[in-house]
Each structure stands twice: as C-alpha cells, then as structure tokens.
Amino acid sequence: MYIKSRRESLLNWILTFSGVTCIVLSLLIAHFVYFNEVFNIFLYSTPIKYFLILCAELFFINFFTGLNKSFIYRGIYREAVVSFEIALLMVCGLIIVLFWLHGLTDSRRLIMTYFFISFVILDYAARTFIKYFLISFFKKGKFSSRVLVVAAPETFKTTVRLFDKELDWTRNIIGISTSDVSLIGKSTHGKKVICSNDELLNYLTRNSVDELVVLTDEYDSDTELKDTLSKAEEMGIKVDIRVNLSLFDYLPSSFVKFDKIGNVQCISVSRNYMSHKKLFAKHLMDFSGGLVGFLIFCIFYVIIGPIIKIDSKGPILFSQPRVGKNGRIFKCYKFRSMCADAEARKKDLMSKNEVDGLMFKMKDDPRITRVGRFIRKTSIDELPQFINVLKGDMSLVGTRPPTVDEYIKYEPKHKARVSMLPGLTGLWQVSGRSDIKNFEDVVKLDMKYIDNWSILLDIKIVLLTIKVVLFGKGAK
Template identity: 85%
Template structure:
C-alpha cells in the first residue's frame, strides 16, 4: 500500500509539473495571439498572477479529485476530454477568484479563450507522452513489479484474464502456477503456466519474482501451498491472497475494505469510503465556499431582512429541524419565504402534494409570501444554509436533508440518503428539482451521487448550480 501510494503521488507530481508547463506556454501563446506579436508575460504582473492562481488550482485538481486514477488506461480521445474538464475547472476557478477580489476589470475574455484552447491541446499531448513513457519503463522495463499468479486448474484462464484486466499499471504478470503439472507450458491471455504449486518454491528461489498473488479457492485446505507461501514471505516476496467474500457479492468491491479497529482486524463495508486526502479536500472546499457564501448571505440579510419583515409577520430567518448524516438532527436555516403558521397548515395541504412518496412539494403553495416567491425562484432563500456549512451540519454538495417527519417514514433503503453530510446543492437540484415528481427518483439521484462521489463531481455540481440559479431553472 505504501509503495502504491508513493507511485500515485509521484504520478501526480509529474502530471502537475507538465500541467504547469502547459499553463505557462498556453498563457504565453494566448497573450501573443491577442496582441499580434510575441508578448513577454514574465515582466507583467497580471499574467504572472493568473499563472500562480491556475497553478494552485491545478495542484488541487491533480492531488485531491482522483482525476488521474485511470490515467494509464485512458485513450487519446478520453485524455483530451479530461484536459478539457481540467481547463473548465481552472478557468471557472480563476473567474470566481478574480470576481471575488474585483480583478475582472483587467481580464480579457479572448485571452481566456486562447488560453483554454492552447491548454487543452498542450496538456492532452503532454499527458499522452508521459503515459507512453511510464508504460515503457514500467510495463516493459525493470521497474515493474514482477507478479506470479497462483490459480486453480479448472478456472485459471478466467481468473488470469479477469485479474490482468484490473491489474495495477505498475505490475506485470510474468506467469501462472497451478496444482496440475500437466498444464505447464499452456498459455492464457498472453500469460504462460510456468510451474506447478509442487515446485513453486523452487521456481521462486531461482527466478526473479516480486509478488505472488493467490487466486485459488482452495488455499485454506492446501497446507503445502501455505508452507510455500510462508517461505516466500520469509524470502522478502510480497504475498497477496484473494479473500472470497460471498456475503458481499451484491455490492461493488470498492465498498468492501480491510480495516483495523484497535487490535482487531475487520472487513469493513461502507458506501462512503473517503481517503484522508479527499476528505481534507472536501472540508477545505466546504470551509472556503461556506465562508464566501456566508459573506454573501450577510450582504443579502442587510437588504432583504427589512423587506421580509414588512411583507409579512414573523422572523427574518426560519429554522427547521432536519436530519443530517446518519440520523443526526440539526437546525436548518433559511430566509423565511412562508407565512408564520406554515408548518401548522401543512397537514391541510397534504392532499395536494405533487410528489409521489415521502416528500412534500406544491407548486402554488398558498403559504408562500410575495417576497417568498421571488427568493424561492432565485434560490436566495437558501443562502442562510451557509451557516450550516460553517457549523459542519451540511456540505456545499450532498443530498437533500429530509425533514424529521419524512425521515421517520423511511424504509431502510431510503436511509442510505443520509449516509453522507447533506448539501446545499446536489444532483437533485441540478436535474430540474421541481420537475421530479417521484420520491424514488430523488432517492435514485442521491444514491448515484453517493456511489460515484468525487471532488471533481462536487465541482461540476457547483458549476451547474451556478448556471441553474442564474437562469432560474428548476426552482419554484
């Protein structure tokens, strides 16, 4: 695990260095194209400022989004799409930062366009070159871990083919060992049976092998194989043994992990595994976004507070108990958009609920005030939830926090929705929330988010949310 993490970090450093080179060259090309002659960007503050901001964003993208997880296996077309996604994230972040610090006055949209085109071309090309180089020195060179696979005679072809497809790019299968000596010399999926389990120890002592992967189902009952692997471990060869977890066959393998609690070795099952790096990245994103959002909320509070007070009786802010991560109850804040007795009148309107299931939604809700219709349409009513983000009750992106009366009616499959922190926005909000009339569709979108979570997905949802808010789609 340590070696794997070290190699992944090395890959991220290499891609960040090549990305920085692409940023600098693209910025040089963009300014030169804009002014019609060679433009020395290194003697002006503005392009250097852009490069520093874009470089910091690139470091975040490469190290905290998991974007490079399948880097080696992507084709040229997919790599170009990835470079375009990175460019979109970098430019969106740059614009938001410049907007926040009032720096948009010295930006030029044409320069940004030239930069985006140049960066996509250069970064996708440099990534392809790096990929070919790494494959040449790892897959075909002396730096790859040499792996010998131990498989059963009756299904060794299927086992090796499946294993080789999912193999780490820094490993190379050199051959197969089975309990049947008659299979020696047979080939499958480009791999050759090079020994039997009976003479496996002799092969390991006389040949170069870094790792032995045991895919055999009969390992527990084969004492001879156990002794051989024990000797292999004493020789310094890494031994990996596949564990048959038939109890969890119904779920993706990424949900099942080995863990240690105190001195107890456990098999842990969870939909919401996050590495420490990704968890830190999400916390940083929540804190920075929550702080910016809180300042925006304060500005709106000064202007909107008196208007809400004059429009109808009641407090400016409305707080409601909501259900957070794994059933924790917290107070969710909003600008009040309904009359003061809205909760009491809800029971009278349940017959007009437009959502099939455990949520309440009504298009022409008579409880909504005149100001409330406007702030709901523009999603301004949700700005106070940045307080919840700073308090740690909510995240910028997550699932919709249910009300307590909704939650108590949930079936077990529905409660998976609250296995992560709820969010100000999510897949439901950017998928036309008012057009979704079935609660099961909401659950499906929430589970899609939870099962496929990544920092990059959060960034995409934030950008889509900005688009939805600006054009007023999906909120009623």
Template identity: 45%
Template sequence: LREVEGLPVVAKTEGLVEYCRSASLDEVLVAVEDTANPKILGMIETLTKMGITIHYRIPVPEFSGAGQKALSQFGHFYTVTYANRFVPLGQLLLKRLLDIVGALAGCLLLMLLTFILGPLIRLESPGPVFFAQKRVGRNGRIFKMYKFRSMYADAEKRKKELMAQNEMNGLMFKMEKDPRITKVGAFMRKTSLDEFPQFVNILKGDMSLVGTRPPTLDEFEQYTPAHKKRLSFRPGLTGMWQVSGRSNIIDFEEIVRLDVEYINNWSFLLDIKILLKTVLQVFRQKGAK
C-alpha cells in the same frame, strides 16, 4: 494439474519451499481452501523469512450494496472494508474548499438580503425573519437548517391538517398552492432567495453546496434501509434531483434514485456541473415552486 488459470504449476506442496529457494521470483500467491492449515502456514512463514512477498487469498463475500472493498488494519485486526466508493482525499478537500469559498460569498449576500427582506417578512407576517428546523444530515446526524421564513408562523402546526393534500408520492410533503406560504415567501421561493441562510450551514460543515436534500425528522423515521443511502453523503443546498426538474418530480422513489445516482457517480467535476445548472435554473426561475 499442469495449469491454474493459464499459469503453469511448477511445484507441489511438498516441494514449494525448495522451489522458491532456488527460483528467481519476487512474489507468491497462496490460494488454498484450508486457510488455517498449519502445514501451509509453516511454509508461508519460511517463505517470508526468505524475503518473498506473499499474497494470501482469504474468502471474502460480495455485498451488492457496497461497490468497492479494501483491506484495512485496525490495531492488530486485519479487516475487509466495504464501501460504496473510495474517494481520493484530494477530491474531498477540493469539495470542502469549494464549500468554504462559496459559503463565504453566500454569507456576504445573505447580510444584504437580510437587510432588504427582513422588514418585508415581518411586515406581512409577525414572527422571526429566519426559520430553523431540525433536519437529518449525513448518516443520521441531526442539525438545524436555516431558511428565510417563507410561511406564516404557525406553519408547522398546520402541516398535519394539510397532509391529505400532499402532491408527492412517498415520504416528502409537497403542495403547489400551500396556504401557509406568504406572498413574500412565494417570491423568495420562486427566486430561491429563501435558501440563502443555508450558506451558514455550509460554512459550519452541516451541509455542502452540492449533495442530497436533508429530510425532516418525521420523514426520516419512515425511511427504509434503501432510503437511508441518500444520507451517506453530506446534504447539499442543491443536487441531482433539483436540477432534473424538481417541480415536475412527484415520486419520492425517483428522488431517491437520482440522489443515489449522484452518490455513485460523484466527482468534483460533477459538483461543478450541478452548480452551473443550478445557477441557470435560478436565473430562469425554472423548477422552483
């Protein structure tokens, strides 16, 4: 061979060390089929003693589920790390800073809303002001998600009776005229006020301002491997599918598609855009039923 992918062949295996000794070069790329060949490894050892930088090709399989890969070191082991994306640390810190600032502001409003809504919730339906439910967060972590109680106290028990009337295709439950919702609860849901206690979850780090909605335990038990990808990001108060007309989406697979689209294309700027759209929708009372 005289060329390899447009590059000239300047030496054979036997003369490689001698060529590198006398040539003006900084780096050598080694691409051989037998990566454990003692002769090749011996030559590379000699080249490293010359101070030459070596790029040693290793056979690396491709996996469609991982968009990016990088070489990593764990102790004495060198590995290839596969991930959906490698996100700059600075962007992640900005996201967390935005969460903390937003959660602190939200918690101040939460105290005011509790003073106003608390008596109204209890007046219509005896029981606690807040509703806590176990949800599945990032990569399967279980946490308690908080809301203002918008349903009667026995709502969870009655859910099984209403499953036949589920209007969502897939693993989520949705019923537009859910008889478990109180009148105060219907108002809170329409205005998204019932979500305000989740600012406590955001402050604790269970959730983020923007992310994917955390499923219930019974929903999660039915997930396929493809569905679980939507849990590879910290769950959010709002997200891609919420600002895409969530009251009109009745197919769970479409929700998964939008969540995965968000994860694949995430950036700090995208979070800002989703937050702005969410605020507009709340003021227009659009998309929340």
C-alpha cells in the same frame, strides 16, 4: 493499499511537475502571440499572478479530483478529454479568482484563450509521453516488479484479465499458476499459465519472481499450497493473498478498504469512503463556497428581509429541525416563504400531498406567501443555508436533508441517504426538483450521488445548479 497510495501520489507529483512546465510554456506562447515578445514575460506582475493561481489550481486538480485515476490504462481519446477538462477547470478557476481579486478588468481575455489552446496541446503531448515512458521503462522493462499470479483453473481467464487491467505501472504479470496441469501453455490477456501449483515452489526457486499474488481460495484447503506460500515468503518473495469477502460481493470493490483502528487491523466496508485528501478538498470547497454564499446572503437579507416582514407577520428567517449526517439533528435556516403557522397547518394538507412516499410537496400550497412564491421560484429562500454550510451542518453539495417527521418513518434502505452531510444542492435539485413526484426516485438519485461521489462531480452539480436557478427549472 499503502504501496498503491504511494504509487498514486508519485504519479500525481510527476503529472503536476509536467503540468507546471506546460503552464510556463503556454504562458510564454500566449504572451508571444499577443505581444510578439517572450523573455520579459515574468518581469510583469500579471503573468506571475496568473502562474501562481494556475499552479495552485493544477495541484488541487491532480491531487483531489481523481482525474488521474486509471491514467495508465485509458486510451488516447480519453486522455485528450482529460487535458481539455483540466485546462477548462484551470481557466474557469482563474477567471473566478481574478473576479474576486478585482483583477478581471485588467486581464486580457485573448491571452487566456491562447493559453487554453496551448495548454491542452502541450499537456496532452506531455501526458502521452509520460504514459509511454512509464509503460516501456517500468511496466514492461527490467525495473518492473515481476508478478506471478496463482489463480483458480475454472476462473483464471476472467480473474487475471480483471486483475491486470487495474495493475499499477510498477508491476508486470510474468505468468500464471493453477492447480490444473492440463492448462499449462494456455493464455489469457497475453499472460500464460507457466506452471502448476505442484511445481510452483520449483519455479520460484529457479526463476526471477518479485511478487506472488494469490487470487484463489484454494489455499484454505490445500496444505501443500500453504506450505509453498510460506517458503516463498522465506525466500524474500512478497506474497499477496486476496481476502474473500463473499458477504459484501454485491458492493463495488471501492467500498471495501483495509484499515487500522487502534491496534486492530480490520476491513472497513462503507458506501461513502473518503480519503483524507478528498475530505480536505470537500471541506475546503465548502468553506470557500460557503463564505462567498454568506456574503451574498447578507446582501439579500438587507433587500429581501424588510419585504418579507411587510408582506406577512413572522420572522424574516425560518429555522426548522432537519436530520443531518447519520441522524444528527440541526437547525436548517431559510428565508421565511410561508405564513407563521405553516407547520401547524401541514397536518390538514397531508391528504393533498403530490409526492408518493415520505416527502411533502403540494402545488399552490396555500401556506406560501406572495413574496414566498417569488423567493422560492428564484431559490433565494435557500440562501440562509450558507450559514449551515459554514457551521458544518451541511455541505455545498450533498443529499436533501429530511425533516424529523420524514426521518422517523424511514426504512433501513432509506437511511443510507443521510450517511453523508446533507447539501444545499444535489442531484435531486438539478434533476427536476419539484417535478419528481416519487420519493423512491429521490432516494435513487441520492444513492447515485453517494456511490459515485467525487470533487469533480460536486463541481459539475454546482455549475448545473447555477443553470437551474437562472432558468427556474423545477422550482415551486
């Protein structure tokens, strides 16, 4: 795992260096097309500012969004899409940063368009060349690590094919060994069975092998194979043995990680495993987005606050105990959209609940005030939750935080949805919100988010949330 992490980090650095080069060339091309001059571009402050912002964004994208995952194995079309996505994220990020720096009015939008087109073409060409170089020079060249796979005879075709598909660019499978002699000469995915397990030690002694990867459970009962593996290690050959985790076969492999807690080596199983880099990126996104949101909340507080106070008795802000990550209780803040005794009246309205399951939703809820209907329709009532984001109780994107009453009625399968920080928005909010009438559907959306989480997914949900808020889809 550690070696794989280093390989991924090295690849990210290579693609970042390549991307920075493409940024410089794209800025030069854009400047030349717009001004018909090149060499004095970096004498001005604006191109330098663009360059620094774009480089910072590129670093974040390459190291924290996961867009470079499966770089070696994806096809030409997918690589073009990735280059387009990177350019789009960078230009959108540049526009947002310039807006907050009050530099958007000084920018030339046509230059950004020229930059976008140039970067997509150059970055795609650079990535294609890097991929070709790594495959030809390392994976298929003399600098690759020569891997021999030990597989079970009945499953060797499927096992080796899946293993080779995810192999990094520094390793190359040179052959397969099985316990069945009759399979020698057979092949799968371009990889041949070159020896039996009985002849494995003899093959290792007389041929060039750097790594021995054991993808069969036969070594548990085969003492001769165990002895071969021990002697292979003595020869200096790296031996990797697959750990059988049949208890967790129903989980994707990304949920299972090797870890060290104190001085104990262990296997960790978690639905929402996050690396330190990805966790840092999510916290950075929460803090920056929370800070911007808090400033917006302050503006609306001055405008909406007095109107709420005049419309009905009660405080401007409403706080309610909600359940956060793994059962932690916190106070969730909202602009008050209901009458002051709303919680007391909820019991009398439970028979009119329109959601099947452990949530309460009611059309034309009599507890909602006149101003409350407006701020709910426009989602203004949720702006105070940016306070929760800054406090660390919530994230910008996550699952819906349940009330304490809902949570105590949960079954074990429901509690998985609070295994991450709850979010100000999430898949539930951008998939219909109040139009969803079944609690189990809400759980499915939350689990879909948890199982497929990435920074890129968070960015997509934030953009979809803006669209939902502007058009008021599903809000009641």
